[in-house]
Amino acid sequence: MYKVPGSGVAVGTGVGSLAVTGADVTWWITAGVVLLVAGALLLHATRKRRRAVSVKAE
Template sequence: MYKVPGSGVAVGTGIGSLAATGAGVAWWVVAGVVLLVAGLILTRAVRRRRAAGSE
């Protein structure tokens, strides 16, 4: 396993690699955006269904 010079943290070991390399940050940002968009779509669908059912 590769170690980042001076960090003492092995790359690919979870939280340590996230802090040491920054490469995992983009994945978490993308996952967060996808979850937010999915939540908005589901919320809109539920609101439309409730509005259509109450008429």
């Protein structure tokens, strides 16, 4: 593992190290938010469909 001189932070140990290396994490944050929203929408749609099917079965 490579350490940035004078920082005491090892590269590859998390977001802090990405900031030290100057890596752009905006795309990762955006992708994470999009995936969370998509997952929430799919979960809502699935639960709504299951609820509708169970009501018809009764």
